Amino acid sequence: MKIRGDILRTYQSIHTWTGIIAGLVLFIGFYAGSLSMFEDEISLWATPSTHQLSQVPTEDLDSLIDIATSKFDKAQQGFTLNFNENYSPMTWSEEGGGRGLQLDHIVRHATLSNQGELVTQVELSNELGDLIDTLHRTAGIVGKIGHEDIGVLILGIAAILYFLALISGVIFLLPTLTKSFFALRQNKGANRFWLDSHNLVGVISLPFHLIISLTVVVFAFHDALYGGLSVAYGDKPLFERPTKAPTEYSIKQLPGIDTYFNKVSELTDGYEIYSLEFSGLSSKQPSLGIIVFSEQEMMRSNTGDIIYMNPYTLKPTFSSIQLSEEEVYVPYIASFFSLHFGGFGGELGKWVYFIMGLLGAFLFYSGNLLWLEKRRKKQVKQSKSNRFMASLTIGICLGSILSVVCTLLMSKWLYIFDAQINLSYITCYYIVFFAAVLYSFARGAARSAIHIQQALFVVCVFIPLTTILANTVPSLTLWSVDNYSGYIVEFIALGFAGIFYYGFLKTKQRAFHGEPNSIWSLPVDSPSLAVTKKIAIEQN
């Protein structure tokens, strides 16, 4: 396909500059987003299994609720029932709780003993999965304007630039697309190889990227977008105001649990209930959130669909599933969410989204490397702006991964030493992150790329080693890992260990044997290396 040269040049500039501005925060958003596909598994992995109490048969739930709510006032306000055997059957908030990230959310777990007596314990809820999700949404940028996270808004702007980068990237790739799409030219130098793989990954995952960029813009700016829309709605309210009952409800009026099971099977088809979250039970506006799950459906997110209803009247107030014939727009809206969160295709779909997210991170990383390569000069010492960008890329990209991996490694040790777990996670993340960025600027991109990848390899290997230790030393057995999801973190950590070890070897190779007039080249200090380096210089 032929496209005019001036159009190509215009869009090439757009691609370069939007990419370089937005690339780094998007890198964090993408790899952390990959990990957040396993958000619940990560929290469960980090929580000592002694925190969870054993499940009770469904027919005993009503008596569990009766006893618990008569003994504990907090439970009369609201509680959660979990039907997954990895979780306690009943929990409620003792302190904290509510929407958003809660670092000091203290939860009481409750179950019934074999004799039918109430057993409870209080634990600080582990928020590791939520913290990774927050990192995914904010790129680790803290602070708020009003009730909006600054990080979310910045990622929203980055997503606009990212959409421009996608469209412009496709436009200026079109003329050579058919010729060199599947070409991965390894013999034309590292530069060509990076470019080919950048293009290949970009084109094959284009639909995914278009969806992610557009949904992120909506997630960041929905309030503003609704604000604009309300002007055109005039006197029509955008949303129905929730109705309040004339008198306060009381928990004594609460129907039995099987009522909700019947209601869900009446409303939906083929969904199973994951959890019931009751709130405001002793108020005029009680609410029940039912998390339902079906691998056959396009669910709102990979953790399921949600139906809200009044727990006393069973009248639905909101549902992410189409409940009636008139709700023709609900499936479309559900699919927008689903396509972002990977709420379809079950376990395989989750892994596909995990890999797509990592490929996205690769796209931004390789894009930055190509930018550096394009501005490379035929001299040993590269320009100041190039050195700055290289250090920033290595420090932020590799540093952010290193900090997450260090936090994962610390997790079990923090429990063993009884630290305030969620605050320690945050402290650990930011210390390692800023240390890596400083190191990258102090020692230069070439050296820190080698060292940070080495560190990543070591830390990744130590994660499964810690698990083995925690499972074998009797005094440390806070965890009993006997299900598949319990090993996901170890499995992923080992995979990453391999990738980073390979990256470490390749980066070292490039530093000492690669093109000497490059930002990635390092001076040689051993005589044998100096000879090969000299040959490399002569060949150029």
Next chain:
Amino acid sequence: MARLLAHEKIQPHWWSKTLAGIFLGLSLSYALVIIFAWYGPGGIDAPAKVQFNMWIISPIWLLIFSFTYMFKTGLKAALYLLGANITAYSLFFFLGWLS
């Protein structure tokens, strides 16, 4: 393809085109969405349609925005987008007057 003369080529005009794409592109997108909101399938009262309307604003806006750079000059971008805005909003008010 014959070589284009300097004045026939697309001028960069980064600032003016970007501003036109952001503001006029967004208002054009709103115009199209509110026509759909009031007169599209289900009308203004269809359940959950307001969410759908909100969702489609930014995709339309960003598509317009990303092709704004195809205009030869910043001025042309602004004029064409302004014209499209006037047409779309006129249509919206005309439909309102009809019903």
